[in-house]
Each structure stands twice: as structure tokens, then as C-alpha cells.
Amino acid sequence: GYTWVKTDKAVLLFDNGNGSLAHIRIGDRELLTEPLALNFWRPFTNNDEGTGYPNRLQLWKHAGKNAEVTEMKHYSEGDVAIVSYQLALPVRGSKAELTYRVHGSGDVEVQAKNMP
Numbered sequence: 491g492y493t494w495v496k497t498d499k500a501v502l503l504f505d506n507g508n509g510s511l512a513h514i515r516i517g518d519r520e521l522l523t524e525p526l527a528l529n530f531w532r533p534f535t536n537n538d539e540g541t542g543y544p545n546r547l548q549l550w551k552h553a554g555k556n557a558e559v560t561e562m563k564h565y566s567e568g569d570v571a572i573v574s575y576q577l578a579l580p581v582r583g584s585k586a587e588l589t590y591r592v593h594g595s596g597d598v599e600v601q602a603k604n605m606p
Contacts, residue, residue, distance in 0.1 A: 500596035506555045509575035509588045513591045516596065526600060528554030528577070528586060547574070549581045556580045569594035591593055 492512070493504040503513040510525035530550040534543060553596040561576035570591050577586040584606045 493562075493573055495564075495573065495592045497571075497592065497594050497596045500592075502590075502596075502598065504573050504590065504593055506538045506559055506562055506575075508555065509559050509562075509577050510555075511598070511600075514598070527606075528557060528588065530554060530604070531606075553581050553584070557586065558596065560585075579604075 493505070495502045495508055499516060501515045503510065503515070504510070505512045505525060508527060511522070512525045514521040515602040527535045530553055538544065555579040557579050559575050560578050563574045565572055565573075570593055572589065572591055574589040575587065576586065578584075579586055585604040586605065586606065587601075589601045591601075593599075
């Protein structure tokens with residue numbers, strides 16, 4: 491399922507399956523070309539290759555996209571809508587928490603915590 495948050499200026503859609511922010515629409519304009527999900531990946535350097543990181547850390551490449559929501563909360567604090575997800579990551583029992591704070595202005599704050 492999905493959770494919708496509507497402000498005077500924006501409409502946001504959150505994916506309750508993986509905790510991603512799937513859409514941000516202002517008027518008729520969609521601001522995202524793809525959902526915003528956790529991303530633990532970065533390009534490797536020459537030093538990384540020497541340590542074997544590319545093979546050992548490959549598990550994290552799609553961990554955010556493949557996260558599963560284990561708990562979801564949504565509530566308001568004044569003119570701020572809060573959508574919060576507890577996530578199970580598909581890497582060695584890791585967990586994460588994503589909290590979105592959507593202000594009445596349409597501004598969005600995102601807080602992410604990883605618990606390996």
C-alpha cells in the first residue's frame with residue numbers, strides 16, 4: 491500500500507512496502523524520475539579494489555531498494571506530517587529507520603539511521 495501526504499503546495503506518495511518516497515508532485519509537475527530509497531553504494535577506488543571490497547560489499551548495492559517495512563507510523567505535529575518506517579535490510583540482519591517530516595510548505599526533511 492501507499493501513504494499520501496497533501497500540503498497546500500505539494501502531494502507526496504510513500505511506498506509502505508519498502509519505505510521509499512515514490513512521488514512528489516507540485517501542481518501538475520512530478521519532481522521525481524524514480525523513487526527515493528536508501529542507498530548504501532558508492533563507486534570503488536583503487537584502494538578498495540585491493541582490499542576486496544567490491545566482492546565483499548556487493549550485498550549492499552541494492553539493499554535500500556530491497557528493504558522491507560516491518561513497522562510504519564504516520565502522525566502530525568502541528569503543520570508537520572511525519573511518516574516513519576522501520577526497515578529490515580536484506581544484508582546480515584541489518585535494520586534501518588527512515589523518518590520523513592513533511593512541512594505545510596511542502597518542504598521535506600529526511601532522517602535515516604542504519605543499524606548493521
